[in-house]
Amino acid sequence: xxxxxxxxxxxxxxxxxxxxxxxxxxxxxxxxxxxxxxxxxxxxxxxxxxxxxxxxxxxxxxxxxxxxxxxxxxxxxxxxxxxxxxxxxxxxxxxxxxxxxxx
Numbered sequence: 218x219x220x221x222x223x224x225x226x227x228x229x230x231x232x233x234x235x236x237x238x239x240x241x242x243x244x245x246x247x248x249x250x251x252x253x254x255x256x257x258x259x260x261x262x263x264x265x266x267x268x269x270x271x272x273x274x275x276x277x278x279x280x281x282x283x284x285x286x287x288x289x290x291x292x293x294x295x296x297x298x299x300x301x302x303x304x305x306x307x308x309x310x311x312x313x314x315x316x317x318x319x320x
Contacts, residue, residue, distance in 0.1 A: 277308045
């Protein structure tokens with residue numbers, strides 16, 4: 218058996234799907250499963266830029282537990298514990314209903 222008799226042996230990847238076709242199929246599957254985020258419009262801007270403020274330099278994930286609450290409390294009450302101004306801080310939290318009973 219030679220490559221001349223079986224052309225696929227000469228180029229075993231010749232029967233692959235074109236990359237753009239595969240990407241389109243993946244995109245369609247993601248869309249059907251609801252896995253795509255809406256693409257940002259060219260006119261969409263961050264909230265900070267809309268307000269005319271610089272974006273936050275420091276972000277704290279407030280997990281509603283002891284540690285993150287202690288960090289935030291210290292940053293708010295003890296300026297020597299941080300190397301940034303409070304105007305540069307963004308605090309993010311989310312309640313999912315799975316918090317510890319003590320919280």
